[in-house]
Amino acid sequence: MKDNHIKEQTETFALKVMVYCLAIIGVLIVLSSIVSCSKDELDEIITPAPIVYRDYLKTSYELSNFDEWFSSDDLFNNGTPYTTDNPLLVMQTTQVDINGDGLEDLFTYDSYSLDIAITNTPPRVFMNDGTRLNQISWNGPNMRMPHGTKLLVGDFNNDSLPDIFSLVAIDPPYGLFPDLTDYNNIIFNSPTGFNSIKEFDDQLGFWYTGCSGDIDNDGDLDAIMFNFHYGHNGVTSKILWNDGVGNFSYDDSGIGEIPVVDASELIDVNGDGYLDLVIDYITNNPRTPNTAVMWGNGEGFDLINSSSFTLEENQFIHDLDFADLDSDGMQELIISGYDGYNTKFWIEIYQSIDNGNSFINRSLDYIEDNISYIRFDHLIVKDIDKNGKMDIYSADKKDNIRWEWNGSKFIKQ
Numbered sequence: 001m002k003d004n005h006i007k008e009q010t011e012t013f014a015l016k017v018m019v020y021c022l023a024i025i026g027v028l029i030v031l032s033s034i035v036s037c038s039k040d041e042l043d044e045i046i047t048p049a050p051i052v053y054r055d056y057l058k059t060s061y062e063l064s065n066f067d068e069w070f071s072s073d074d075l076f077n078n079g080t081p082y083t084t085d086n087p088l089l090v091m092q093t094t095q096v097d098i099n100g101d102g103l104e105d106l107f108t109y110d111s112y113s114l115d116i117a118i119t120n121t122p123p124r125v126f127m128n129d130g131t132r133l134n135q136i137s138w139n140g141p142n143m144r145m146p147h148g149t150k151l152l153v154g155d156f157n158n159d160s161l162p163d164i165f166s167l168v169a170i171d172p173p174y175g176l177f178p179d180l181t182d183y184n185n186i187i188f189n190s191p192t193g194f195n196s197i198k199e200f201d202d203q204l205g206f207w208y209t210g211c212s213g214d215i216d217n218d219g220d221l222d223a224i225m226f227n228f229h230y231g232h233n234g235v236t237s238k239i240l241w242n243d244g245v246g247n248f249s250y251d252d253s254g255i256g257e258i259p260v261v262d263a264s265e266l267i268d269v270n271g272d273g274y275l276d277l278v279i280d281y282i283t284n285n286p287r288t289p290n291t292a293v294m295w296g297n298g299e300g301f302d303l304i305n306s307s308s309f310t311l312e313e314n315q316f317i318h319d320l321d322f323a324d325l326d327s328d329g330m331q332e333l334i335i336s337g338y339d340g341y342n343t344k345f346w347i348e349i350y351q352s353i354d355n356g357n358s359f360i361n362r363s364l365d366y367i368e369d370n371i372s373y374i375r376f377d378h379l380i381v382k383d384i385d386k387n388g389k390m391d392i393y394s395a396d397k398k399d400n401i402r403w404e405w406n407g408s409k410f411i412k413q
Contacts, residue, residue, distance in 0.1 A: 051100035051191060056155035056162040057221060059213035059275065061265040061322075063153045063162075065382040066095040068104045070133065071397040075106070075126055077135040085111050087124070088396035089377045091318075092148040096162045098189065103128040107164060109148045114173045122146050140187060140194035144201075145170075147182075152212045154221045157246030161189040165223055169208040178206050180233040184225055188246065198246065200225075205235040213266035213275045216298050220244045224277065226261035237261065239300060254302035255294075259283065263317045269293055270356050271329040277301040278333065280317045287313045291320075291335065293356065309350065309359050316340045321381040323390055325349075325366060325405070330356060332366070334392065336379045345372045347379065347392065347403075367392075367403060367410040376401045 056063065072089075075082035087093040087108035095104040106126040112118050123146060126133035148166035156163045168182040183201045187194045205227035212223040223240040230236060236256030240248035260282040269276045274296035281290050292308035294301040311317075321334040333350040349366040350359040363370050376394040384391045384402075392410055394401035403410035 052102070053097060053100045053160055053162060056153065056160070057158075057214065057219075058154065059266045060152035060154055060165075060211050061213075061267050061320075063096075064094065065380055066104055068095065068128075069384050069393065069397045070095070070104075070106065070395075073398055074132045075135070076132050082126075082135060086396065087126075091150055091378060092166075093395075094151040094153050094164065096153045096164065098125070098127070098162070098193065100161075100191075101128075103130060106133050107151070109146060109166075114171060114175070116173060118170065118173060120144075120146050141197040143185065143187075143197060144199065145183060145185065149207070150209050152210060152223065154212050156186055156212075156221050156223075156242065157188060158220055158244055161191070163188045163246075164194075165210070165212060167207045167210045167225060169206045169228060178229065180204060180206050180229055180235075182206055184210075186246070203227075203235060203238070203250070205229060205233060208262055209264045211264045211266045211277070215239065215266065215275050215296065215300075216241070217274070218244070223248070224255065224264060224266070226255075226258070226264060226279075228260055228262065230257060231259055251300065254300045258303065262289075263320050265320045265322075267322050267331060268296070269322070269331045269333075270295070274298050278320055278322075280311075280320065280335075289315055289317065291333070291350070291359075293333075293359070295356070307352070307356055307358055309361075311335075311348075314339050315346070318377060319379050321379060321392070323381055323405075325390075326351070332362070333359060334379075334381055336376075338375075342375060343373065345374070345376050346370060365409070369403075369412040372401075374401070 070088060072086045087106060090111055093108040095106055098105045105128050108124050110121050122138035124135060126135050145168055147168050147170050149169045150167045152165035153162055163186055165186045166184060168184050170182050172178055181204045183199060183204055184207050185197055185199045188196045206229040207225050208228035210225040212221050215222040220242040222242050226237040227235050236252035239251040241251060242248055258281050261279050263280040265278050266275045276296045277294040279292055283290060289311040290308055292306045294306040315337055317335060317337040319336045322331040325332045330352055336347045338345045347367055347370045348361060348363045351362045352359050378395045379392055381392050383389060384393055390405040392403040402413045404413050
């Protein structure tokens, strides 16, 4: 028995020695590989993958044509489906790659009831893990007015990270008229998330729409903000000229006193190298939506230098979109909206055949089934399925509302 016990101890000891030896050999092999590496190869081994953001020095319109088509079924909070609201069906939502991992995340402000007092809840952020969108706690800067109507994504301080400019227009409860004391803000991003805020609290109004882009071609993003109720409080709409690091000077020339602007985008419509300003503004008696293309020159905009057309009294705009459908260098205008009662939804396409002097309605030629009684919100125009054909689609993939360009017409899918 004693001899057997000694034999077992000897075998166990030998096995341990063998394991240790193999481990040491493995370490030596790894060290040998590292020693034989070039400096670049060594840097690659010990340096984590860099965070790379897409180009966010683009117009807010271009950046609103998102890379990913999210479904509301993909939203989760603490491991369970998020059902408090549907951020994909409201205008105060945007998609942006917050952490530079190559995946778009979701940023939104809560909707609110007009039957109770409005509360100031922080933004909601849903991070994309490649499979679903998971809500995280807000750890950004404190916001005195955490609301938004239209959200503009862009790199507003030239640090290569995406920031969010929130237009703010709060509808008060109980049918009251707005108090016109809302103000806009920019939340600046950092490698660790949103960490600072700039609030434009010297400009009070009802800032329903706006847009951003490099208007003067100086390498930074300027912004435009429209006070919907300029006629009531006298605060003019403004261009915000950027000094390159996120400081802005105000300029209300040309656009300051345009009444009741409810939609706006910056895009080079005629391909001359300057961003043009496309807006919809309302005149009354009777209510008339006016769509105007204000031609850019790198210095500003004015209705005197514009081309315009009118819509019907009962047409309320959701979105202004664009595409050069006939490849003539001039963007067609794709306008979508509803009847004011959320019962009838429409898409219309306008084209210029005289170098931008006028626009005509070509909806019957360019899109089928352009009137729907099934709700769609905030249409996006992009080749979302990457098959070489332009799509028009609703923001929530779950709704499965999409038209595809077949070379001559958008066909309902």
